[in-house]
Every structure is written in C-alpha cells, then in structure tokens.
Amino acid sequence: MEAVEKDILRGGQFLVKETKAEDVFTPEDFTEEQQMMKEAVMEFNDREIIAHRERFEKKDYAYTEECMRKAGELGFLGVAVPEAYDGLGMGFVSTVLTCDYISSGTGSFSTAFGAHTGIGTMPITLYGTEEQKKQYVPKLATGEWFGAxxxxxxxxxxxxxxxxxxxxxxxxxxxxxxxxxxxxxxxxxxxxxxxxxxxxxxxxxxxxxxxxxxxxxxxxxxxxxxxxxxxxxxxxxxxxxxxxxxxxxxxSERGNGFKIAMNALNVGRIKLAAACLDSQRRILTTAVQYANERKQFKTPIADFGAIKMKLAKMAADAYAGESATYRASKNIENRIAMREASGNTHQEAELKGVEEYAIECSILKVAVSEDVQNCADEGIQIFGGMGFSEETPMEAAWRDARIARIYEGTNEINRMLSVGMLVKKAMKGHVDLLGPAMKVQEELMGIPSFETPDYSELFAEEKDMIAKLKKVFLMVAGAAVQKFGPDLEQHQQLLIAASDILIEIYMAESAILRTEKNAKRFGEDAQKVQIAMAKLYLYNAVNIVEDKGRESIISFAEGDEQRMMLMGLKRFTKYQNYPDIVDLRNEIAEKVKSENKYCF
The missing domain is CATH 2.40.110.10 (Butyryl-CoA Dehydrogenase, subunit A, domain 2)
Structure with missing residues (x-):
C-alpha cells in the first residue's frame, strides 16, 4: 500500500510535483465495462432526451420526471450507489462518465439528474446511518423516489x-x-x-x-x-x-450540516464539469455540420479562416476539459481504493477521497463551465442570424449553459476557494509550497541561464513551459502570502487572478499529459491533431497566465520588487520556439471539418 500511496499525488500537489504521462488516466483508458456504460447512456440520451428536445423547451416538467424514472429503471441513477442499497456500485470514473454522456441532451434533464444523484442521494449514502441508508437509498437509486x-x-x-x-x-x-x-x-x-x-x-x-x-x-x-x-x-x-x-x-451529527453541504458540493463540482463535456462535443459537432453546409461567396463557411479559428478553439477547450476531468476523477477513485484498503469504510473512503481533491474539483467546475458557455456562444456566431433563432439548437444550448457558472458555488467563489484551499494545505504541510516558492525567489535573484535547452523530444518545450507557469504561480502566491498573511482572503481580485493562473496550469498540463501518453502507445502520427490541440491550448493558457500574472504583481508589489517580478514573469512566459498558431488552428479545424464532428 505504501508504494501505491507514493504514486498518487495528493490534491494540489500537481503544482509542485511532476506528474508522469503514464500515471494519468485518459478517456482512451476506459475499460470494456465503461465503454458499454458510455454507449448505453448515449443511446438513452439520443432516444429519450435529444429526440424530444422541444418538450423540454416547452417546460414539460412531467416529461423530465418520466425520463428520470426511465433512467432509474436502467440503473443510471444508482451508478455510484453501493450494491447493498440496490445501486450498481461502480467506481468514481464510471460515475463521472455517466454524468458526462447523459447530460448533453438538455440542461433541464442534466440538472434533474445531477440534483438527484449528487446532492439528493449522495449525502445519505455518505453520511447516513445504516438504518437511514436501508430505508431511503434503494428508493432513490432505482428512481422509485426522487431527491432534492x-x-x-x-x-x-x-x-x-x-x-x-x-x-x-x-x-x-x-x-x-x-x-x-x-x-x-x-x-x-x-x-x-x-x-x-x-x-x-x-x-x-x-x-x-x-x-x-x-x-x-x-x-x-x-x-x-x-x-x-x-x-x-x-x-x-x-x-x-x-x-x-x-x-x-x-x-450525521448536530452542527455537521455545513460540512455535509461543502463535501456534497465538492462532488457536485467535478460532476458539473463532466456534465458540460458532452454538451461541448455536441455543440461543436452541430456547428461544424452547419459550417460545412452553409455557403457564402460560393464557399462553405467552414473554409474561412475566421470560422476555423473558432472551431479549433472549441475543439481544444473540449479536449482539455475531458483530459483534466478524467485525470482528477481517476485520482479520486485511486484515493478511495487506497483508503478502503487501509481499513476505511466505503463512506469514509469516498468522503476523504473527494475532499482530498477539492482544489481540482473547484478548478474543473470553473474551467469547464466557462468553456461550455464560450463554446455555445461561438456556436451561435457560426450559425449567424439562424443561431439567434429558437428553430436551431444553439440558442437553447447557450441559455442552458449559463446556469453552470452559478450553481455548485459561483465561479467567483470557486476561484477564491481553489487558492484559499491550496494555501491552507500548505499551512498543514500537505503541499510544500514554501520550499518551491523560495527556490523561485532565489532564481529571480540569480543570473538566468543562457544555454539553449534540448527540445528534440515531443512536448519537451511544452512541459518546460508548464514548469515555468508553475513558477509564475509560486512567485505571485508566495509574495502575496508573505505580504498579506491571513488577510490574503480580503484581496479577492488578487485571489481571482491567481486562481486563473492555477486553472490554466492544471488544464494545459492535463491536455499535454494525455496526449503524450497516447502518442507513446498509438504513435505520434495517430495523435497529430491531439498534439496540435494540446499545443494550442497551452499557447492560449500562457497568454492568460502572463496577463493575470502582470495584473497580480502590479496590484501589490512596488519599486524594485515589482520590476524583478515583472522580469521574472517575462522570462517564465517566453517560448524558445513559438508555435505557428495559425497552422495549429487550421490543422485542428480541417480534421473536425473532414470528420464533420468532434472526433477525438
């Protein structure tokens, strides 16, 4: 068990410890059982939800309830529930997978499903007494009863x-x-x-x-x-x-409600990220199909550079979202298994397993909820005037996506939480931020190396860039903690800027690690477009980190300290070899265009 524990990074440690590509879980690692579950859920979604989209738009609440009952009969409401309480007792990855592929038909059903399986059922599964679980959970797992x-x-x-x-x-x-x-x-x-x-x-x-x-x-x-x-x-x-x-x-116990609420939200956050993923895939597919058919100036609009730029970003964001969500869900699953093996009950193991990765859950909630909104927004733009019409699915997708930035804790709250929780973990000694932050401080004072690094291996420069972006966060957060101490939480704009740096590091690194792992096993040629998406995502992330880093530094540093940190920021966000961003976008867009769908 000791060896296993060493291999599993604790929550937040991605910032200060290297993650190897072979250690991340990717959607390409789904088991046969998980593939079967994915296909069953997609088939249900197509048949019962997407085929009746207009009923949801017309506020047919009874149909939402009917679909929930059918989902219960098929076992989808009980994926995460132990078999002892009439659930399927599947692992955390399977729970996230189900949430992903069942949620894209309409936000109405997605919300009903998430509210019932997550915050409706799960608090009893994780905090209930044996009597409470026996009395209520089987009814909830089968869809006989619904929870709120x-x-x-x-x-x-x-x-x-x-x-x-x-x-x-x-x-x-x-x-x-x-x-x-x-x-x-x-x-x-x-x-x-x-x-x-x-x-x-x-x-x-x-x-x-x-x-x-x-x-x-x-x-x-x-x-x-x-x-x-x-x-x-x-x-x-x-x-x-x-x-x-x-x-x-x-x-649970008297006064434990706040803890229950917070832990329920942690699980809700990663599930909400998952619930936005297939929506992105389907929005992009709908957009590219329209762009291939719609002709202007005797040319399909999918051939125009302005549209390719949009399609490429939509694809890269969806790909990074998938990569990060499944990376974190497997980390949680592994931590749960580790705790069960060391003698924890399933309840304790799941609670502690999810709580361990609360930082990653907040990161995912923010990143993917904003990406799905941007994806829907660009989907409307690609459709032009038709996108603004209720006759096309884009305007409903945009409206449904909007709530994701509000529930399970607003994105503003989650941004501040992610940094706040990381600092608390550092104070408890769970994540060593101080040591690496001091090293960055020393590096800033030292003479920069003028050696040209060897970037001949796949992603060598990109991984070096990720390491440098981590230095930006450590530089900014370290100096801010030193300056403000426990009053840091009063500086909300600084926390939000720092969290944006943290979010981009996790998302970009996840896309690169997934692609590196798959390039090693399937060959680089087979992953050519995925490599382009990972590079495009990172390029966009570097720009965000540079912008938010500068905003942070000038908000609290002055004089020589400010000049030194800004020089460090410039050094840490500079490519040795800048990627040809237009080429990357064109390559991604051409692939999506030729397949006429999100195809990764």
Missing amino acids: YCLTEPGAGSDANSGKTTAVLSEDGKSYKINGQKMWISNAGFCKLFIVFARIEDDKNITGFIVENDPSNGITMGEEEHKLGIRASSTRQVFFNDTVVPVENML
Whole structure:
C-alpha cells in the first residue's frame, strides 16, 4: 500500500510535483465495462432526451420526471450507489462518465439528474446511518423516489452557513419542528425526499435532516420558476411550517450540516464539469455540420479562416476539459481504493477521497463551465442570424449553459476557494509550497541561464513551459502570502487572478499529459491533431497566465520588487520556439471539418 500511496499525488500537489504521462488516466483508458456504460447512456440520451428536445423547451416538467424514472429503471441513477442499497456500485470514473454522456441532451434533464444523484442521494449514502441508508437509498437509486437538496435561502446563497431556517426539539425529545423558506430548489416539483439544512438553537453551524415530502406535514411550495434556461427543470421555493421530523432523521451529527453541504458540493463540482463535456462535443459537432453546409461567396463557411479559428478553439477547450476531468476523477477513485484498503469504510473512503481533491474539483467546475458557455456562444456566431433563432439548437444550448457558472458555488467563489484551499494545505504541510516558492525567489535573484535547452523530444518545450507557469504561480502566491498573511482572503481580485493562473496550469498540463501518453502507445502520427490541440491550448493558457500574472504583481508589489517580478514573469512566459498558431488552428479545424464532428 505504501508504494501505491507514493504514486498518487495528493490534491494540489500537481503544482509542485511532476506528474508522469503514464500515471494519468485518459478517456482512451476506459475499460470494456465503461465503454458499454458510455454507449448505453448515449443511446438513452439520443432516444429519450435529444429526440424530444422541444418538450423540454416547452417546460414539460412531467416529461423530465418520466425520463428520470426511465433512467432509474436502467440503473443510471444508482451508478455510484453501493450494491447493498440496490445501486450498481461502480467506481468514481464510471460515475463521472455517466454524468458526462447523459447530460448533453438538455440542461433541464442534466440538472434533474445531477440534483438527484449528487446532492439528493449522495449525502445519505455518505453520511447516513445504516438504518437511514436501508430505508431511503434503494428508493432513490432505482428512481422509485426522487431527491432534492434544500440549502439556499433568500438571504443565504454563497454564504451557505448563514441560513435562517430553524429546527426546534420537541419537549419529549422525539422530533424536531422545522420552520423556514428555501429557494431555487431543483426537483422540488416531483421529489419525495428533501435534504434540508436548518439551525438548532444558536449553533454556529447548520444541521442536515432527511425530510419526506408530505404536504400534510406543513410543506408548501411556490410556483415553478420561469428561468432563462433549463426550462423543464423543476425549480420552486419550498416552505416549511412546523414540519415535524423524527430525531432519527438527523443526517450525521448536530452542527455537521455545513460540512455535509461543502463535501456534497465538492462532488457536485467535478460532476458539473463532466456534465458540460458532452454538451461541448455536441455543440461543436452541430456547428461544424452547419459550417460545412452553409455557403457564402460560393464557399462553405467552414473554409474561412475566421470560422476555423473558432472551431479549433472549441475543439481544444473540449479536449482539455475531458483530459483534466478524467485525470482528477481517476485520482479520486485511486484515493478511495487506497483508503478502503487501509481499513476505511466505503463512506469514509469516498468522503476523504473527494475532499482530498477539492482544489481540482473547484478548478474543473470553473474551467469547464466557462468553456461550455464560450463554446455555445461561438456556436451561435457560426450559425449567424439562424443561431439567434429558437428553430436551431444553439440558442437553447447557450441559455442552458449559463446556469453552470452559478450553481455548485459561483465561479467567483470557486476561484477564491481553489487558492484559499491550496494555501491552507500548505499551512498543514500537505503541499510544500514554501520550499518551491523560495527556490523561485532565489532564481529571480540569480543570473538566468543562457544555454539553449534540448527540445528534440515531443512536448519537451511544452512541459518546460508548464514548469515555468508553475513558477509564475509560486512567485505571485508566495509574495502575496508573505505580504498579506491571513488577510490574503480580503484581496479577492488578487485571489481571482491567481486562481486563473492555477486553472490554466492544471488544464494545459492535463491536455499535454494525455496526449503524450497516447502518442507513446498509438504513435505520434495517430495523435497529430491531439498534439496540435494540446499545443494550442497551452499557447492560449500562457497568454492568460502572463496577463493575470502582470495584473497580480502590479496590484501589490512596488519599486524594485515589482520590476524583478515583472522580469521574472517575462522570462517564465517566453517560448524558445513559438508555435505557428495559425497552422495549429487550421490543422485542428480541417480534421473536425473532414470528420464533420468532434472526433477525438
């Protein structure tokens, strides 16, 4: 077990330790069982969801519920649930894979599926007593019942622990009475069970409860919310008025609700990233098919450089998103297996496994939710005026994508969390940031090397560039921590800029490692376009890092320190051999064009 532990980087360590290409998991590593699951899920998605897209756009809530029931009958709602509770008991990668390929038909179904399997079912699976799990999880895993998650309130959004909903113990000590108002509750219109967060007396932290949805028990609902997108996702306010809940329905311990909420969101974040992936693939496929058919000036618009530029970026972003999401999901799966082997229960192992990679989960949530929005936006642009029409699927894709930047913690919150969690891990000694940051400091003071490095091997310069981008983060974060100490969290714009550097490092490195691994086993010729996508993604990432690095440095450094750091930034973002970016884009676009789809 010791050897296995050494091979698995801890969460956040990607920044300070080298990851070898052979150690990352890629979509090309799916097992036969995972391939079969992928095909089954895609077939369900095509048949039940994409074929009836207009029903979702017309707010057919009953059809969303019907599709959820069918997904339950096929076992898709119980992929992550242990077999002991009527689930399929599959690993974390399979859970993420299912979420990926079931989510692209419409954001309405994707939201219902994610809310039920993630924040509706999972808190009981991971925090429930044996009695609670036996009573509720089989019903949720099979789709007999549906779940919802009641955390947000009119005055408690990002500050989840500030909720005003109360739980008061009865005189006989046998039940709690819950009073309060929850809002933006996904699946509220058809769920049978709520995970409700309320405060007992003056407790510092909220407490979780399992509450059955019984209108005769003081539970009422607002009307369905009319939303920009995800139109057939049931979203209502829920009011609790002296709702009686048996004491045995408390989830975990008193005051543990905030922890449950945060850990549920960690899993929700990586699943949300996965839920955006196939949407990107399908948006790009739809866009390139239109671009191949649409002629202007007697030429298919797919042949124009302006369109090729868009197609290439859409493809590279989707490819990097896949690479990073499956890399992290396998890390989580390995960590869970390691903890189970060392004697943890499945509950403990899964909780700690996901918590370990909370930084990566936040990174993925931000990066992929923004990429799917940009992809849909460019999809509309490629369609031109037709893209703005409800007759084409692009405008619905754009509207559905918009929510992804808001739920599971806004992207602003996740950006600040990713850096904040990394600094906390460093303080606990889980990630050595101080040592590498000091080395970067020394390098800045020293004389730069004028030797020309050997970049003859595939990705030699790109991997060197990734190492240099990590130095940018360590330089900026190290100096900021020194200057502001515990007050760093007050400097939100600086944290957001630093997190953008962190995000680009993880995403670009994931794309390069995936491609390097596959080039070694399938040959470089077979991975020619993937190599181009990894290089294009990195080039764009370097520009972002340079921009955000400069913004960070000039926000807190002055005089000689500022000049030295800016010189370091220039050195760390400079290519020895700049890639021909137009050639890379053309190569990617030509491949997508000739295949008439996202084909990687």
